[in-house]
Each structure stands twice: as C-alpha cells, then as structure tokens.
Amino acid sequence: MKYDSKTNKFLLCFLALLVLGACSPDRFTLDKISGQNRIEGFEIRSIHDADVRHDNAFILNENGAVSLRAVGETEGTWDFGLNFLFGQDVNIAFRDVSYEYISPRAVYLNLSDNLVRIIDSGKEVFTNKGKYNFSYNTRFQFINDGFNYTLIIDCDTIYKGKTTIPSTEYIIFESLNNSKVFLSGIDFRKK
DSSP: OOOHHHHHHHHHHHHHHHHHHHHOOTTEEEEETTTTSOOOEEEEEOOTTEEEEETEEEETTOEEEEEETTTTOOOOEEEEEEEEEEOEEEEEEEOGGGGGGOOOSSSSEEETTTTEEEEEEEEEEEESSSSSSSSSSSEEEEEETTTEEEEEEEEEEEEEEEOSSOSEEEEEEETTTTTTEEEEEEEEEEO
C-alpha cells in the first residue's frame, strides 16, 4: 500500500509526537486515587532522583532533588512522613520554584544529624538539636498562610514565622551527602 508524500509526513510527525509525548520519565503524579489534591512530581537532576512507591510515597535517592507541586494552590498545608534509610542530611525548600532551583534560596528546612534548622533568605531563624530521631518515620506539616508559615513536627509546633517571600505551589526535597530518604503519606490540604 503506497502513501503520498503528504500522508507520509503526517504519519512521521504523528509518530514523533507520540513517542515524545508518551515518554516523560522525570515526571510523576501522586494522589491519583482520591483525585482531590493531585500532586505533580518532577525529578530535577536526573530520572534516577526518585522511586515512586504507592500513590503518595517515594524514595528520594542519594544526591537527588525532587519538586512536588500542588497544582494551582499556594496557601495550605504540606503534610508528609519522612525517615532516613541511610545518611542523615536533607534540605526541604518552601517558597521556591523547581525551574530556578539550584540551591535553597527561599525558606528551607535542613535536617542533619538530628539537627533541625530553618533558614529564611539565607538567615538561620531556628535551630533545635537532638530531640528527633529521623531514622524512624516522623510527621512534618508545613503551613503556608500568606507571608506567615508554621512548621509542625509530629505533634509539636516548633516554629511560627513571617517572611517576605511569597508562597509558591512547590515543595522541593534535596538529598545531601549520599542520604536516602523515604517520604510517605504525602498530602496537600488547601487552606
């Protein structure tokens, strides 16, 4: 069966679009089952930054970086469980965007050797050492409310602060010093 030149070009373009559109290995979606708070994930550095588990969990691999996006929502609560599989150094950036992310410039939480630090625009605003053991699953809640934010670890409100940085749809996880982290129960609730 012969095709004319116009049909051949159309088929070739169609196949190219099909191949390019079907394969996006650096992106994933969480919370697909409930469909209420769909969360888009993006592996920032490589397609090996994360291993998605279940509908609301992933493993952040060594030296990986992953952004999660609550589509169209900037005000609300990020809620997740975190535990180190090995290593113990991770940054969690808020009020930043994945397409400009090089290192945390906005508000970020650094967990390192049972030390909890909050840095806002390069200035350390909170430090707490020794209270938490992140080798066990620990619940984190980060609440964005205008220019105010609150961090809750397990059931303790450990910090309430105000920033000049506007809220974004994103939360970015960055594994440091060959740490491997399991993130579970990931949810975003609107304000």
